[in-house]
């Protein structure tokens with residue numbers, strides 16, 4: 271088993287606890303001093319950072335949720351002056367609920383370390399050619415993987431998301447050995463390889479690191495068998511770091527979470543009580559190395575169980591189960607997290623009223639599709655086909671621009687979302 275930083279990744283549990291306590295105390299001091307939101311919320315419960323004497327006392331502190339980040343847009347959650355920030359990302363562009371995450375030089379350095387650990391654990395070294403087929407942009411996504419792979423000394427192809435035939439050509443011609451993408455992308459790639467008569471066995475591909483959306487063991491087996499590679503899961507979230515927060519080693523029995531950078535907790539999302547290891551609940555993360563935007567007890571919305579049992583790979587950091595469910599209303603389509611409310615706000619802006627709507631996510635030919643169903647009503651010029659068509663086209667354009675890929679918009683008849691009715695094709699208007 272290969273390690274990127276064995277001394278950190280295989281610390282004893284007591285060493286981990288000690289390091290976490292020191293880093294937590296220093297993080298609490300910094301946020302109390304520099305972030306108004308935390309100063310205020312600590313004062314409300316009469317807590318001073320120096321009061322914290324053991325890790326369990328973290329549970330006394332209030333949670334941070336996405337609304338807090340939005341309320342403090344743009345720089346309210348920053349714990350350093352802007353001149354120390356070298357990178358800015360936002361998980362939600364064009365949104366009414368915007369948030370900004372900053373990275374100092376040290377933050378980027380730590381991010382590279384986290385992803386270098388991930389890649390080394392699945393066998394990547396300087397002889398590898400790493401193709402990152404995920405969109406590079408203001409949402410963090412693949413930048414961390416690039417940093418980590420370059421730190422290892424591998425050759426990086428920042429391919430981004432693009433047409434499948436071009437991706438296949440690069441994999442073949444550049445002798446890509448490691449693919450980093452969403453699992454859905456890998457399935458699409460397999461389909462196109464079959465159409466192009468490209469036999470995966472003739473390629474140099476040996477491993478895939480897949481993330482940014484939930485996927486099953488069945489999908490893993492399908493990708494491994496049909497692409498002749500091994501496949502591991504990786505989990506990240508833009509609010510914390512992008513990629514690299516937790517990842518599978520080759521044992522594929524849970525995702526190691528870097529406990530020298532995060533303190534994970536699992537809570538009951540309703541009662542907010544801490545749950546014991548092995549019981550699934552909402553993953554809550556406290557960052558203990560981040561300088562620019564430290565987060566205390568951030569509610570991720572992801573459902574997972576945690577285990578502190580040592581892994582047979584030799585790593586001592588806790589493992590979380592694969593994330594297949596969420597307890598918030600985030601819908602993940604094509605690796606993009608969409609809050610339905612964001613779509614609702616765009617509908618309100620464009621239509622001048624706030625119609626009922628539903629998001630219909632489907633998967634066809636290994637590709638995610640999103641259809642926005644909008645309930646028609648009298649104010650929607652029910653009888654004027656031309657106006658309806660213009661309205662649907664305008665919605666289609668705005669929503670596709672917002673998401674960065676094509677969405678379908680369909681009008682449905684009034685009452686279609688009534689639970690007594692099931693939305694089906696006969697109730698959808700094609701205009």
Ligand SMILES: [Zn+2]
Nearest residue numbers: 519581583585
């Ligand atoms: Zn392991």
